[in-house]
Amino acid sequence: MWENEFSEIAKALKASEIRELLKLTQQPDIISFAGGLPNPKSFPVNIIGEIVNDLLENEGAKMLQYGSTEGVNSFRDALAERAVNVYGFKNVSRENVLILSGSQQGLYLLAKIFINPGDVVIIEAPTYIGILTAFQSYKPSYVEIEMDDYGMDTTLLEEKLKKLKAEGVKPKMIYTIPTFQNPAGVTMSLERRKHLMEIASEYDLLVVEDDPYGELRFSGEALPHLKALDTEDRVVYLGTFSKIMAPGFRLAYMIAPEEIIRKCVLAKQGIDLCTNTFGQYIAREFVRKGYLDKHIPTIIELYKEKRDIMLDSLDEHFPESVHWTRPDGGMFLWVTLPDKVDAEKMFPKAIEKKVAYVIGSAFYPKRDHKNTMRLNFTYPTNEQIKEGVKRLADVIRAEL
Ligand code: PMP
Ligand code: G9A
8 A cells, every 4th residue: 555655675675584583483393593592591580580689779760761873881891892902802992892782783874874875894704684684774885705614714805805906996895794704604714814804904904803602712713803803993893692691672882983983973864863771771680790701611512512413413314415614603504516407496395394594696796606504503492493394304305
């Protein structure tokens, strides 16, 4: 009835595959490797209960009031302090921290303040679906950089940038998830991190480091964030409480040069006035009282076991012609099927066998690479992982 009345932007909106798939995971008989859901067992329910009771008694009125768009100052201070002490970021103070209603909102704000139609955005291929949804109304042109087991191939990046420069094109930003990438599960090596920052400097580019999974390392050596290697204030860092506390809070933060924070604040004012104050106070206590640092190892323990079970099950059941990544952390791994197998066409057959994944092509702006899929290992139970991999192996075998 209103179709003709919708704006051009609204007419062009497309649903996120993941959001649609979430509906499937709510069907109890389907084993879902699809949505990027944290395991409910990882939610610190009791601690949050204690914190809420204490807060209501002592700061009840403040936590129930509107807050400033930038976020609750004591929370911004706690995050700035943690970024300096734990992550080794330099020169970060309250003014560099913006509290977000999810890092998804951070992506949306960055699109809103930086992207004109046709502007070039460098992304990893495959990349997080949510950046494609957040950026869609702003109509960027994507340049995709391939990855391997060591993350984005920065040599390819350099070649691409050289070519673009020769054509007179300056990209607006490089968007990367360097640690336990979504969807590929791979981590950018230290060498490449340094190389990326050198290239960004040479070509004078903004780097967006999206880091929802960085704290969830099960194996391998910790690597510095891009932001910690940033000596020129060109990295915008996005952190979130979704995977280390609970995603229901919709609570995340941006650490960036003040100039960018101020512009994002203006854009955010029109969206939600401020992030929910109640959650900010709770998360502040979770950080300040040391609960977060005690809680993270318990999540790691839970997920490491799940990753191991998934890798063992894949080794045991998947055909030899299928390949997958072996993540050192995070929530996902990436499967490459033989060229002739189309994971999109195969999907209904998997659902018939009561197992779900995300079709890999959804993570590419052009929806190519049909022979790929993403598997999440954090949400299913250990038994479901074993059974689901067996079912999926049968579905794949039937395609070969
Ligand atoms: N970026 C990446 C790479 C993600 O995987 C996610 C969540 N799956 C988000 C951003 C959004 O997270 P949130 O809005 O919950 O902070
Ligand atoms: O629920 C969402 O949309 C967040 C999950 C993202 C993902 O699965 O990558």
